[in-house]
Amino acid sequence: MRLAGARCWVNAFPAACLLPGVLACCLLLAPVSGSQGDKEPFYRDCVKECVRANCTGPPLGGFLSAQPRYMTLTAACVPGWTCQDDCRYLCMWITVGLYLAEGYRVPQFHGKWPFTRFLCFEEPVSALASLLNGLACLVMLIRYRSAVPRQSPMYYTCCAFSMVSLNAWFWSMVFHTRDTYLTEKMDYFCASAVILYSVYLCCVRTLGLQRPDLSSCFGVLLILMFASHVSYLTFVNFDYGYNMAANTAIGIINLLWWLAWCYGNRRTLPYWWKCAAVVLLLHGLALLELLDFPPLLWVLDAHAIWHLSTVPVHFLFYSFLIDDSLHLLNTQKRGLKLD
Numbered sequence: 001m002r003l004a005g006a007r008c009w010v011n012a013f014p015a016a017c018l019l020p021g022v023l024a025c026c027l028l029l030a031p032v033s034g035s036q037g038d039k040e041p042f043y044r045d046c047v048k049e050c051v052r053a054n055c056t057g058p059p060l061g062g063f064l065s066a067q068p069r070y071m072t073l074t075a076a077c078v079p080g081w082t083c084q085d086d087c088r089y090l091c092m093w094i095t096v097g098l099y100l101a102e103g104y105r106v107p108q109f110h111g112k113w114p115f116t117r118f119l120c121f122e123e124p125v126s127a128l129a130s131l132l133n134g135l136a137c138l139v140m141l142i143r144y145r146s147a148v149p150r151q152s153p154m155y156y157t158c159c160a161f162s163m164v165s166l167n168a169w170f171w172s173m174v175f176h177t178r179d180t181y182l183t184e185k186m187d188y189f190c191a192s193a194v195i196l197y198s199v200y201l202c203c204v205r206t207l208g209l210q211r212p213d214l215s216s217c218f219g220v221l222l223i224l225m226f227a228s229h230v231s232y233l234t235f236v237n238f239d240y241g242y243n244m245a246a247n248t249a250i251g252i253i254n255l256l257w258w259l260a261w262c263y264g265n266r267r268t269l270p271y272w273w274k275c276a277a278v279v280l281l282l283h284g285l286a287l288l289e290l291l292d293f294p295p296l297l298w299v300l301d302a303h304a305i306w307h308l309s310t311v312p313v314h315f316l317f318y319s320f321l322i323d324d325s326l327h328l329l330n331t332q333k334r335g336l337k338l339d
């Protein structure tokens with residue numbers, strides 16, 4: 001987990017980053033400007049000396065030839081591990097060792113807790129959890145497509161939502177594998193896309209079936225909002241606080257909208273509880289994000305636990321989507337008004 005908003009925002013299908021986001025927003029608004037560990041003179045001197053001794057001239061060639069093959073595997077997608085990265089990693093652990101030996105609390109470095117690298121994975125458990133979330137989405141998308149006929153009114157909207165989610169989990173996995181300027185932005189923007197699409201999904205389900213023109217206009221509005229959001233963060237200022245506040249605001253709308261719909265349909269739709277449980281469960285689980293502690297065994301932090309905890313929720317959510325899509329199809333076939 002990275003403090004101060006430089007955190008992965010994914011975990012967001014119907015409104016996964018909402019109320020906890022509000023709390024996190026209050027707690028973590030200040031942008032990353034450095035952490036205790038990387039401000040430490042010892043750490044800075046260590047990195048400077050390491051880079052001087054290993055990352056220029058002939059020693060650099062030695063470093064590159066000695067670097068394990070798997071460390072360059074990410075280069076196909078994002079920049080591989082550089083000599084400077086390795087120096088920072090090495091000096092981070094030396095500094096952590098000194099802190100612990102002196103009885104001090106583990107410091108953060110560049111806004112993040114120290115994580116033990118596994119092969120080329122920077123945050124191995126979060127990367128694995130992102131993969132599992134993505135696989136859960138994929139398995140349930142396949143199940144949805146086999147269980148629900150294409151004629152169902154929500155069929156294409158649900159499938160498109162799955163694709164947007166899969167894309168977000170892919171970038172979450174990449175970001176936790178290798179944190180760079182590009183992967184961080186992709187993780188953020190794709191997560192925002194999921195949150196906005198989940199609002200669109202909610203709009204189509206609750207209003208758009210009777211008023212397709214309304215949901216179309218709302219969809220255009222959301223696309224414009226997304227374009228403005230990404231443009232501002234890319235070309236004007238990458239403001240972590242603003243990004244989190246914007247996601248939180250949209251998320252709260254999403255949460256309340258779904259819950260209001262669940263409440264209104266509790267007597268007519270027997271599966272309404274699945275939707276309500278998913279929304280509430282995701283918010284409860286996201287509170288884990290607020291538990292900020294050094295990684296257990298140097299791999300398992302609150303963010304990783306949060307990502308792991310959302311994996312089973314996908315199954316309940318898609319179960320709801322299947323039930324609801326079949327209900328709508330049945331209603332349509334009987335010539336009744338869609339509810």
Ligand SMILES: [Zn+2]
Pocket residue numbers: 007008009010126172176303307
């Ligand atoms: Zn994440």
